[in-house]
Amino acid sequence: MEDQNLVIKSIEQIFILNGYRHLDGITHRDYNIVADKIYEKTDVVISVSTLKRLSKGQFSKAPQVSTLNALAIYLGFNHWQDYKMSLLEVTPKPHPNFESGHRFRNLALSSVFLSLLFLSGYILKSNLSYPPSQAEFSCHKTTSNLLPNTVVFHYKLDGIKGDSFFIQQSWDQNRRVKIDPKDTTLTDIYFEPGNHIAKLIADQKIIKKIPVKIPTKSWFFYAKDADFTGRPDYIKANAFQKDGKLSLSKTELIEAGLAIEQEKHYYYSWVPDSSLLDSEEFIFQTKLRTTPIINNHCLFSLVEVMTETEPIYFEIMQPGCENLSIARFGDKFISGKTENLSSFAHLPSEWLDVMIRAHEKQIEVYYGERKIYQTKYAIDFGSITGFSFISNGLCEVDYIKLTDLAGKEIYTEHFEGQTLSPNPIN
Structure with missing residues (x-):
């Protein structure tokens, strides 16, 4: 089997493992989800554009070794050659009259074996070529809380070997910029608020991460295309608090x-x-609904609690559309294509009281008084840094409330013109 077909086959297998039947009809969002899954399991970033290109066999030379290894590791193999050897067809032994051909094949197989040994050594060497402790990575913003916001990244890659280096400003792999290892500075623009995690990448391997917080003076509104691509369109709200609602x-x-x-x-x-609060122990409550703008069969609302490390979010999805649902609880990303997320289904156009409770590395989600989901997580969230609501319609939020487990009020907003100031961490 040719290498090109092997790459296509491996990506198809990864999509099948994530609940897809085949590669036909895969959307940009689907590629994003699978790319995130690969990163979570292998710690290797494969951009959405690269994943698309490889899945269609649109490459003339072999992809980077780290990319191939990541595909193989995701499928349960040690590295790409391990995966490749598992798919080699067993050729029947030739008739004795074809001894010379048999001898030639033995020689060819020996050459393949030697090549594999050499490549295995290269794989091992490449994995050790950039110890993270040697890399320097920092940044500063040119403004405090304006959008867009230019950020100046400072990096130092002395002694770190690699074929290519990048800085990726956030989770969005489309926001990755190639850098010259001989330089030390890169500027980039952040168009969206949030607690972003910038990544310094060498040969598709993340070697350093730093937080980049882009705050807002108040609630900030914008729109993006449904496939998450492109720059946001900012929306100026004349009065975002309408009749006691956001x-x-x-x-x-x-x-x-x-x-x-x-x-x-x-x-x-x-x-x-x-x-706002140490996010290991908290209760977040809100009430919301979303009305459609166009005739959309799968209306949804997404509730997000931002933290210093990984976000907490889930979608309130139109019943029957749960296959499209996604959720993240810290280090645990969930797709409706591979797990049953029907418990999150609810008519988004109807008012719903939602509560998130985090305690002792466990998160519980409630709709009204009913607990619909619970799961454990392993990472440390750090602190809660903000809130976000995302929908494909017009969302209305009646209130938000953040307390500790004892009920001490940290932040409350009823959107009636009076806002309690948050209590920052001492």
């Missing part, structure tokens, strides 16, 4: 120049300068 109107969307006849994802985000 919301937008169709008029405001039109005034922002948005083509509301096309499906968009609408973001309401608040990221204060100061962190």
Whole structure:
């Protein structure tokens, strides 16, 4: 089997493991989900564009060794050659009259074996070529809390070997920029608020991470295409607190120049300068609903609690569309294609009280008084840094409330013009 076909086959197997039947009809969002899954298991970043290109066999030379190894490791093999050897067809022994041909094949197999030994040595060597402790990586912002916001990255790669180096400004693999290892500075623009994690990458391997917090003065509104690509369109809300609710109107969307006849994802985000609470022990409550803008069969609302490390979010999905649902609870990412997320289903257009409770590395999600989901996580969240609501319709939020487990109020907002100031961590 040719290497090109092997690569296509390996990616197809990865998609099948994640609940897809084949590669036909795969969307940009699906590629994003699978790329995240590969990173979670292998700690190797494969960009969405690379994954798309490889899945279609659109490459003339072999992909990077780290990329091939990541595909193989995800499938349970030690490295790419291990995966490749597992698929080699067993050729029947030739008739004795063809002894010379048999001898030639033995020679060829010996050459393959020697090549594998050499390549295995290269694989081992490449994995040891950039000890993370040698890399230097830091940044500073040019403004405090304006959007867009230019960030200046400083890096030093002396003594670190690799074929290619990148800085990726956040989870979005489309926001990855190639850097010159001889240089020490890169500037990049952040268009979205949040607690981003920038990554310094060598040969597809993340060697350093640093936080980049882009705060907002108040609630910040923007829209993005439904496939998560492209730059955001900022929305100026004339009065985002309407009748005691956080919301937008169709008029405001039109005034922002948005083509509301096309499906968009609408973001309401608040990221204060100061962190709110140690997120290991908290209760977050809210009440919301979403009304459709266009005739959308799979209306959804996403509730997100931002933290210093990984976010907590889940989608309130139209019943029957659970296959499209996604959720993340710290280090645990869940796709509706591989797990049953029907417990999160609810008519988004109906008001719903939601509660998230985090205690002793366990998260519980409640709809009203009913516990619909619980799971454990392993990482440390750090502090809660903000909140976000995302939907493909017009979301209305009645209130948000953050307390500790004893009920001490940390932050409450009823969107009636009076806001309690958050209590920053001492």
